[in-house]
Amino acid sequence: MNSERMDNRTFVITGASSGMGAAMSRDFAKRGAKIAIFDLDAEKAGTVTDGIARDGGIARAYKVDVTNAAQIESATDKVEEDLGPITSWVNSAGISRMVPFLNTSEELLDLTVGVNLKGTFLCCQAAIRKMLSHGGGVILNICSLSGKKPSSWQTAYCASKFGVLGLTQAIAKEFADRNIRVNSICPGIVPTEMWDRLKYEYAKKRGLDPEEVLPYFEKSIPMHRLVDLQDIINAAVFLLTDNSSYLTGQSINLTGGEWMD
Ligand SMILES: NC(=O)c1ccc[n+]([C@@H]2O[C@H](COP(=O)([O-])OP(=O)(O)OC[C@H]3O[C@@H](n4cnc5c(N)ncnc54)[C@H](O)[C@@H]3O)[C@@H](O)[C@H]2O)c1
Structure with missing residues (x-):
């Protein structure tokens, strides 16, 4: 971990009861940030915030469905009451x-x-209003x-994620002169809980055994390894701090050399 501090900052991190969101929450709390987790799974989110508190950090969990504007707005108001002005927001759900x-x-x-x-x-609307x-x-x-990169059998997912890039760029342009930066990361395969089910679905697509799926990907990636949670944290810390103060509307590919555009 690099030594970049995040003192005096309040983050909302969505989808942080699991996977990348949970890893970023734990790491950013150690850097001094106050963390608000928005997740459907309040119990798991509470486990993450309890762990952060045991390590001396500050974190709260809020049960929020990110498809519900009213829930997002009221939780966002509550975060500012509980933890102070929101300075930073990560959409990981x-x-x-x-x-x-x-x-x-x-x-x-x-x-x-x-x-x-x-x-x-x-969530970007709620973040930007604050x-x-x-x-x-x-x-x-x-x-x-x-x-x-298009993938067969993932048409709805690709459509949604191609959309996230367009959304990121359009918002970045609209608020570039208001001291709000918006960037994204584009990871390849990160072995989080998401893959507990996807490996069965991908195995069906390729005629593999589910346990062969992640090793199969490792072989095909130029660096021959999957994305590590630390790779996510490193890129996120860069994009969320003044190290990237002239970057907005950008996306960083975390693909071990698989994709370069
Ligand atoms: N794991 C990968 O290989 C991979 C690769 C590239 C991008 N991503 C993206 O990264 C992000 C994080 O993925 P992850 O691997 O940590 O997944 P994960 O399944 O471990 O975590 C996803 C989290 O989102 C929460 N969530 C789902 N629906 C929600 C809703 N309606 N409202 C609030 N919370 C909700 C879940 O409860 C869970 O905590 C996702 O956007 C995913 O699409 C994942």
Whole structure:
């Protein structure tokens, strides 16, 4: 871990009861940030905040469905009462399924686009309303390699993540002169809980054993390894601090050399 501090900063991190969001929450709290977790799973979010508190950090969990604007708005107000002005926001809540295009139900399309794209959209609105009222801030959207590279059986997911990149760029342009920066990262495969189910779905697509799926990806990536949570943290810290003060509307590919555009 580098020594960059995040004192006097209040973060909202969505989807942080698990995976990348949880890892960023723990790391940023150690750097001095106050962390508000927005997640559907309040119990798991509480486990993350309890762990942060045991390590001497400050964190609160809020049960929020990121597809619900009213829940986001009221939790955002509560965060400012509890932890002070929101300076920083990470949108990590997301879902992913692998299903052939013609078998993708309208329900799965609505859920995927709802959480990944609409959820990011609504959370950026809530973040920016607060940030404008206290002089600026910084937002990071967790996009995906699937926001740039098409994958069969992931049409709803790709559509939602390509949308997140467009959204990130448009918001970045609109608020560039108001001291609000908005960037994204596009990771390849990060072995979080998301892959507990995806490995079965991908195994079906390729005719593999589920336990062969992650090693199969490792072989095909130029660096021959998957994305580590520390890779996510390193890129996030860069994009969320003044180290990247002239960057907005950008996306960093964390793909071990697999994708370069
Ligand atoms: N794991 C990967 O390989 C990978 C790669 C690229 C991008 N991503 C993206 O990174 C982000 C984080 O993924 P992860 O691997 O940490 O996943 P994860 O499944 O471990 O965590 C996702 C979190 O989102 C929460 N969530 C889901 N729907 C929600 C909703 N409606 N409201 C609030 N919270 C909700 C879940 O409860 C969970 O805590 C996602 O946006 C995902 O699409 C993941």
